[in-house]
Amino acid sequence: MKVLANDGVSQSGIDALEAAGFEVLTTTVAQEQLQNYINDNAISVLLVRSATKVRKDIIDNCPSLKIIGRGGVGMDNIDVEYAREKGLHVINTPAASSHSVAELVFGHFYGLARFLHNSNRDMPLEGDSNFKGLKKAYAKGVELKGKTLGVIGFGRIGQATAKIGIGAGMKIVAFDPFIEEANLELDFFDGQKASFNIKTISKEDVLKQADFITLHVPAQKDYVIDKAEFELMKDGVIIANAARGGVVNEIALVKAIESGKVAKAALDVFEKEPQPEVQLLMNPSLSLTPHTGAATNEAQDRIGTELAEQIINILG
Numbered sequence: 001m002k003v004l005a006n007d008g009v010s011q012s013g014i015d016a017l018e019a020a021g022f023e024v025l026t027t028t029v030a031q032e033q034l035q036n037y038i039n040d041n042a043i044s045v046l047l048v049r050s051a052t053k054v055r056k057d058i059i060d061n062c063p064s065l066k067i068i069g070r071g072g073v074g075m076d077n078i079d080v081e082y083a084r085e086k087g088l089h090v091i092n093t094p095a096a097s098s099h100s101v102a103e104l105v106f107g108h109f110y111g112l113a114r115f116l117h118n119s120n121r122d123m124p125l126e127g128d129s130n131f132k133g134l135k136k137a138y139a140k141g142v143e144l145k146g147k148t149l150g151v152i153g154f155g156r157i158g159q160a161t162a163k164i165g166i167g168a169g170m171k172i173v174a175f176d177p178f179i180e181e182a183n184l185e186l187d188f189f190d191g192q193k194a195s196f197n198i199k200t201i202s203k204e205d206v207l208k209q210a211d212f213i214t215l216h217v218p219a220q221k222d223y224v225i226d227k228a229e230f231e232l233m234k235d236g237v238i239i240a241n242a243a244r245g246g247v248v249n250e251i252a253l254v255k256a257i258e259s260g261k262v263a264k265a266a267l268d269v270f271e272k273e274p275q276p277e278v279q280l281l282m283n284p285s286l287s288l289t290p291h292t293g294a295a296t297n298e299a300q301d302r303i304g305t306e307l308a309e310q311i312i313n314i315l316g
């Protein structure tokens, strides 16, 4: 049986599928040619990430298709319910990248706490002519240890960030309207384990108590953090959005930075992707990444092998 990985898949995923007798094609077929390609090659499994769209036309007109697989979480590019009604399996790998996103958030937090985002911009330009000036400018760093981490959205990624926060010596407060408590188990290199029970509290209390705030909610109609939420936060708070663009009101964020309410912030996702607002890109209080939260080799490997396992279970 043939698998088309139209947006790519890890070598570990290809190896697992080939070992089970599947043929894996990694050609990237243009959207408008996809239907013909699937039919001409009798593709049984179509794997996508976020680029390829799998809409009703493909589902209706490609009878060889048995599985649509999404490497990652969000399935907005697939007509999931329609595909399932038509008897197709739709699979994804929701947990594979949680730890990668959580580590990126902490990369930003540690960087912001010590001005790395600015220092890395300034050292190439002034590191030789103004070393002492930069040393003074970046002297007032802060530690994460002992601070309070507020997690808004306490699902897979929220809990993964909380675990790193605990390891970093932070106190954890969390809000999630659908989760009352979570048991977080930390595994250490020598086989020891430690578990922490975190009971969620109100959003208002999280916003009031936290020194660092990180968002891990799904995309939704309204902003989760807007002007009113910024007003509740501690002065000098540091916040991160690696969830979805549109979860934080970017205009309100820039205003909160200008007023000093928010000291610094990290954005991995933007209301306008792939062309974020220039006033965000040029803002010296922001640490920025181009939606690379899940982009680690380890996450890609886990995505590939998890998809392969599910495909083998269904069709093997």
Ligand SMILES: NC(=O)c1ccc[n+]([C@@H]2O[C@H](COP(=O)([O-])OP(=O)(O)OC[C@H]3O[C@@H](n4cnc5c(N)ncnc54)[C@H](O)[C@@H]3O)[C@@H](O)[C@H]2O)c1
Pocket (backbone or CB within 6 Å): 073, 074, 094, 097, 098, 101, 152, 153, 154, 155, 156, 157, 158, 175, 176, 177, 178, 179, 216, 217, 218, 219, 224, 242, 243, 244, 268, 269, 291, 292, 293, 294, 295
């Ligand atoms: N930056 C990246 O590259 C990247 C990668 C993967 C996922 N994500 C995004 O991360 C987010 C979280 O993913 P996850 O796997 O943890 O999802 P999840 O479903 O496991 O957790 C999301 C949690 O948010 C809670 N929630 C919903 N609305 C809320 C609200 N208004 N306030 C507080 N909590 C709310 C839900 O109850 C749920 O527990 C998603 O938006 C996902 O798209 C980003």
